[in-house]
Amino acid sequence: VLGDLYDEIKRQPEPEAQRIAAALELYVHGSLNVFNHRTNVDINNRLVCFDIKELGKQLKNLGMLVIQDQVWNRVTVNRSEGKSTRYYVDEFHLLLRGEVGSWSVEIWKRFRKWGGIPTGITQNIKDLLASPEIENIFENSDFIYLLNQASGDRKILCERLNISTQQAAHISNAGPGEGLIFFGNVILPFVDHFPQDNELYSIMTTKLGETGKGGTAHE
Template identity: 80%
Template structure:
């Protein structure tokens, strides 16, 4: 509880106008069930109590709760109005002032765009993409599961990479992205294989499926095969020696454990079967400042796999841009799909945490908040987002 003395100061050029103003103020207060009393013979004490001297000379007090008292404190609105390369994010609901923010100046630049269908998530993302493209020099990469950003990217002279089961891009020519791509800066450790192996484990988990995911023996076999597959390339980093998914498949077949044969059998569909779109070396240039991966045509079987592979391609781009001191903005729609499998969720969270240190600015977009909250890793996502 608080004891409050509420004073209203009325000033006017003439006595008549002052009396009229006091009468009008009392009438407005009366409409709101509040009685204002004129301080007869206490004018000086009232004025001295109103100025910011911290002294109350009026012995009239009213007991109020904390929430009721807070109404009388006018300077409580928090503003976000940064200068420099700040982007427009809307209006402050309380003060109506613009919200201008440079996410690179925040403690953590990671972001989430959440909302129900039709609430304007895609519009908010497009507005931020456009502002970032025009105001900053950052690279912008989009994972587009519903082909929503095609028109915007084309108008900004960006590059659209359409991934489909047939492997044909927008112009009808083959467009492939190799999930086994790696560069020597893939990790800050001496060997980039540790993080890449984590990605391959996540990929295999999506391929194998099941409620239990990968077992410890499965992970050991895959990790061994990954190290063997990348050994020639790391010894001589020639792009022609970059391994593909088929090389991992062949290496798994060489392993003596029965688990290796089971994993290879699961990969066969994506190596030599009808879904072999990711068993090719990358043949598209990813040097454009604005790149959109259109994965709508991948369908249900390949969509989550495509999102994971795009995320890995973004990480490759982030590691390259870091050496050039350039930021990389990554927008991913339907983010909740990456949090359903345990290993995939853990890898996504690890990348999410690493982005800030490496100059990445990820933005996850989803309407399935329920699915997002169902993941055990969501607390880490929220903890790494400001």
């Protein structure tokens, strides 16, 4: 853990080492020591979910970097065993800022060669497209799935993704499960009305009035 690194640096005689140790102290013994512990979760599970919602602003970037490093390690191990790794990121626009953004671009560029399949999910299109890193993400994405878009977002997307007026109609006032799929150079409209009379729907729905019918959207 980080405390082991801190102890090793403290043993070094150079003044530079002491300055590094002093900078780390807040994250080892101070109020931001949340990552200086061993996890109580089995990270070798087939499905692992990382939730950073409760992290404060000071720990958000560090938390994201720790998680991305963990994901990269899992991809490396799975590759050696001939397995693919699926990586889903909700609120993806948050991972396109600063150093975290650079890491995200590296993931999109290199994961496929290592058997990784990254997927970014977001409702904040303007925040997503405002990132200077998004061009690299789009260029390395083979599959893009667009649902209904607000007028301002739709205009930006049409310019960035070369969507025609006729195609844009499928993401304008579209119903649930309707939109556009981009696969390579092909753009296809789709309608996918998921049946509601089953357990999967009750688990996956995010509609407030339906989340009590046997499941919640985050189970």
